[in-house]
Amino acid sequence: MKKDEWHIVRFASRGNNSFIESAKAAVQDYFSPNNISVYANREMWIKTIVMLSLYFVPYTLMVVGLGAGNVWLYLGLWLLTGLGVTGIGASIMHDANHGSFSPKKGINDMIGHILEIIGGYAPTWKIQHNVLHHTYTNVTGLDEDIDSIKFLRFSPNQPRHWYHRYQHMYAWGFYMLMTLFWMTAKDYLQVLRYKSHGLLSKQKVTLKQAMFRISLFKVIYYGYILVLPLIFSGMPWYWVLAGFFLMHFTAGLLLACIFQPAHVMSSSGYATPDADRKMKDSWAVHEMENTTNYAPRSRVLSWCIGGLNYQIEHHLFSGICHVHYRKLAPIVKQQAAAFNIPYQVQPTFIRALWEHARMLKKLGRK
Template structure:
């Protein structure tokens, strides 16, 4: 992995798209006298999704229902897990949930720890590498080759990649399980070796201890309490735990993939000096696609991640404002002759993602083709 400071965006034409857009977005909030952070809608959503995650778990412990009902409750927990990740944790760790940094810190940590993850790694992978260097191979971790999955046209094709459009969703389903079991440690080591993590050895020792303690507490509650305190059969709890993570993993990974791993997005390469000759904001529009902008129910559940164009341009604005900002962004992009990429529905976006997986599984390594 290249260190993040090796890649630079150079806006040689001094394009005024983003300064113009930012003024218009700021004017919108001033004219409406609105905060850029959470509102009543987001607070209610936080309560509903928290209940979707915690209430089924309480019912499992209290009622100890038959296996079928038990698995249904774990399934609902998976829906809550994904919803909290997309709508609450995501905004907070971007500093968008509240104007108070301490509130963002605690909400971000509490909810991500409650789901078994580490905010330290999340902020490096998502906020730094993904948001700054979207779809730049070997830098944006989201498009790195993962075991049997290939998301960039600039990496070698293996024979099994031809079927990745078939098996990809199974691996999406185990992503959050891998996250809580091993990913945080793998990332921590990788980020430290690559220099992305610039903390001292003493700071890293504390961070590693925190990551480990969070996981011990997580498993003690989610597995230990049902089996050891309430005497629910271990096999039943493990089965439900796997169902929860599979549901959450499929939803989380698929929704994130529909913004970048679809047809029409670009995957620019830096030159030998690490320079990408493009304005950073225009790069975001070239690598990001919206979907289902008019579907209010979907927008509510996925935390505005169907408005990824707006999110990548303004990650510190709470997602509840994106539906009103989208027309401003689209009109400004069209005014400057910049494509505003979007798919009209979830179904179209999903088909585009599958087609993209299929295409990438058959492409030659573009580096070799150019050479």
């Protein structure tokens, strides 16, 4: 198999009058007659301003010395920046890098590159998330959201070791390290791996360009996020580092808690391709069997986490801005029922986290 074909898995044909075609038609019937754009509306633009402010305002106040002499206020500002990282990641750059923020590619690209400002790198994110995760959800060896470090077993198709028996207790600690690892080493490791598999060129970037840009963005990121507070905040270096780690621990844990209950659940199918690399179901049915919504009645939670409690709608219609998912959910649920396809929902966020923890425990056992 050629290096640029390593990841190809063929899903079953969706057939005529399929679930996804019917769902697309029903969703279109919501937007077109009501003259509603599938892209960002005023609510989305307001949220963008709020989430950016949640990150940059506390940071600015901290750098100019607002928290100097008051450790709790100072750490509180860092905590708010962690919430800002979460909001930017889940609510702003996520839509933009899916192309669902605006019908104009230039606007999507500009907003999507906010990821570089908070320490990441958009091309590698797009490969991991848009290409691999959204296409091969929960397929071991292809979906890097479940192919994590060896201490975490997210699929029954992965090797099990003795320490996985305790992963439902220690996984949360690794979740806290997620963004810190991402902003430090993950992008470098990914770009080398994606180059070897022929995926990097699809983002129209060479390895040399990617390595240079990643390095440049990391220098800028660590320059403003650590060096400026060390110089101007008026706080000792150890409190600056404590705040920096607090920000990342907060963002890492929250982002993991947002995404993990959507897929690593006991209700997930975890289907694998056969010897000919073919799946038994169509792509849309596979997504339905490996995705779970949660807390559909909580409009506050949905607003805060970029509508990602509606993961089913997001996976089926990632080109639609998340502010519309709440209205699309009943439509998709009705279509799923008509085709006798599971539509998996946990009633609350807490319940979803509990079920995710139970799944971690289950995966740690024989």
